[in-house]
Amino acid sequence: MIGKTLCSRSRPGSERLPLMLLAVLGALLTVGCRQDMHDQPKIEPYEVNNFFADGMGSRIPPAGTIARGWLREDSALWEGKDAAGELVDTLPMALDQALLERGQQRFEIYCSVCHGSTGDGQGMIVRRGFKQPSPLYEQRLQEMPVGYFFDVMTNGFGLMSSYAKQVPVQDRWAIAAYIRALQLSQNAALAELPSPIQDEFHAALTAAESEGDGVHHDDAAAEHH
Numbered sequence: 001m002i003g004k005t006l007c008s009r010s011r012p013g014s015e016r017l018p019l020m021l022l023a024v025l026g027a028l029l030t031v032g033c034r035q036d037m038h039d040q041p042k043i044e045p046y047e048v049n050n051f052f053a054d055g056m057g058s059r060i061p062p063a064g065t066i067a068r069g070w071l072r073e074d075s076a077l078w079e080g081k082d083a084a085g086e087l088v089d090t091l092p093m094a095l096d097q098a099l100l101e102r103g104q105q106r107f108e109i110y111c112s113v114c115h116g117s118t119g120d121g122q123g124m125i126v127r128r129g130f131k132q133p134s135p136l137y138e139q140r141l142q143e144m145p146v147g148y149f150f151d152v153m154t155n156g157f158g159l160m161s162s163y164a165k166q167v168p169v170q171d172r173w174a175i176a177a178y179i180r181a182l183q184l185s186q187n188a189a190l191a192e193l194p195s196p197i198q199d200e201f202h203a204a205l206t207a208a209e210s211e212g213d214g215v216h217h218d219d220a221a222a223e224h225h
């Protein structure tokens, strides 16, 4: 009686055993097949792929594709040229004191070593033997549209290399504006200047003249001895 009971109890258990084993095996298999996100079925760069006629996995972007953040629609700003490809003659941003001061500072850092602080072309590198550029305030360059200076900085000119890597676009325009200021500074008529500056000039001139007289008298006195 007891034996029968045991036996009858053990029977359903032994039937379930293979099922349980299958479940465990199944679970193990599932774990073994786990696919991480970094290991997806995808085409790696430069991988062969026969889906495409050229056998390459990488696709060439369609013509005119622009990387995000690289849309440079404003050709005046980025190239110094209008839609027709002509150099622009106006700044593509507002001209104010801050822009000119920035331009002066950048010019002193990047350009004055060759072009000189006034743009005369007598910078230290030139005095040490590098080719002397034309004065930035000469007539020919005064008549150039402002986009020309942006273009020279962007693409280089003859022996001068491009400064596009060192000087960002906004700063290139600031320098171009400052070159205009240099051109004015070397060609301004006294009557065009604000009256306090005219007065200052006259005072300095009078002082220099009387000093000059002093020197002259001394020379004359020396000659008499």
Ligand code: HEC
Pocket (backbone or CB within 6 Å): 107, 110, 111, 112, 113, 114, 115, 125, 130, 131, 132, 133, 134, 141, 148, 149, 152, 153, 157, 158, 159, 160, 163, 167, 175
């Ligand atoms: C290493 C020296 C050097 C530096 C620095 C330099 N330049 Fe020049 N630049 C030259 C020389 C030399 C020429 C003339 C090149 C030639 O004729 O082959 C020239 C030519 C130019 C011209 C063209 C002038 C023309 O005759 O049409 C402009 C404009 C100019 N430079 C602006 C700049 C500006 C703006 C900077 C600063 C961002 C700068 N340069 C920095 C040496 C330099």
